[in-house]
Amino acid sequence: MLSSVASAQFVITAVVALVTAIVLGVLFTTVPLSVIHGSSSLLALLLVSMFLVVVAHLPDSFLWAALMNQALDRTQCSVDLLFYYGTAIHCLTAFFDCSTIGLLLQKTLVLGFPQRKTTYDVKVIFLGIALTTGSLMALMVVTDVFSVTVNIHNLANDCNSRRCLYGLIAPGRSFYTSSKLVLSLCSMCLGVVFLVLSHKRRSSIGIAFDRSTNSFIKYFFVLRLVFESIPLFLDLLLYEIFFVEVTVYVGPYPKFGLVVDTFLSAGIFYVLLGHRTSYSKTTKVQTTFTLDKKSNVSPAQGELFRASVTKP
Secondary structure, three states: OOOHHHHHHHHHEEEEEHHHHHHHHHHHHOHHHHHHHOHHHHHHHHHHHHHHHHHHHHHHHHHHHHOOOOOOOOHHHHHHHHHHHHHHHHHHHHHHHHHHHHHHHHHHHHOHHHHHHHOHHHHHHHHHHHHHHHHHHOOOOOOOOHHHHHHHHHHHHOOHHHHHOOOOOOOOHHHHHHHHHHHHHHHHHHHHHEEEEEEEOOOOOHHHHHHHHHHHHHHHHHHHHHHHHHHHHHHHHHHHHHHHOHHHHHHHHHHHHHHHHHHHHHHHHHHHHHOOHHOOOOOOOOOOOOOOOOOOOOHHHHHHHHHHHHHO
């Protein structure tokens, strides 16, 4: 049985997930998807994956809070329900991670090689996301089904927090943990490169929406690093070397961290949108709009852009 702190964290996760879903819903309804899609298709994909993850965590969190506070003689039905829903969460999380990596990769290429042609970059990245996510989902389902089939009795009687949170039992647990480590490492590497390039080139395109997108990705990467990636590595280090299982005492921080950084990211992105009319190319740009002094866009390009968006 988990501690009272861990149980409370389950409920807090559900509440924060609900608020996050509302924020993302408001974002989708107030900002035309054509604006988001036209400026960054991968950003639209990331927001959709965000929404799916937090919506899935609503019933998931309440289910966990109820099951983890039951006596040890929990029924077989509840264990099966927990298993299948946990697999769905793992699949959605993999989709979210792959979308994050794809967006970081695309923006890093734009900042790192501003002169190269990027016509097919988004299509290739979309294809890579689809293949990677599909393969990971299929393998997660297969390994989890195999795990629960060969060892369902042990799962029902010994469902400690690590086994439940990281893919149930081996090999499902091992595969999910390994894939999460690889995705986190890829995200960290690309994120660091993006931060370095973004610091040198504040904006690769002199459009307000793209500048806001770059700022959002900076905050988004740092939040995911602090709330999810770093705790994941710390937990594995403590467990493998010192045999200290943090999740028993502080609760399911991977779930908590994922929902919290998603909530903060959604709020930050909504704030950065500011006056949404300035992102429409059919609307006159505000007189206060100026190109970033450190932008790699030349003054002549800036004037051409201003003239193109201020035509009646």
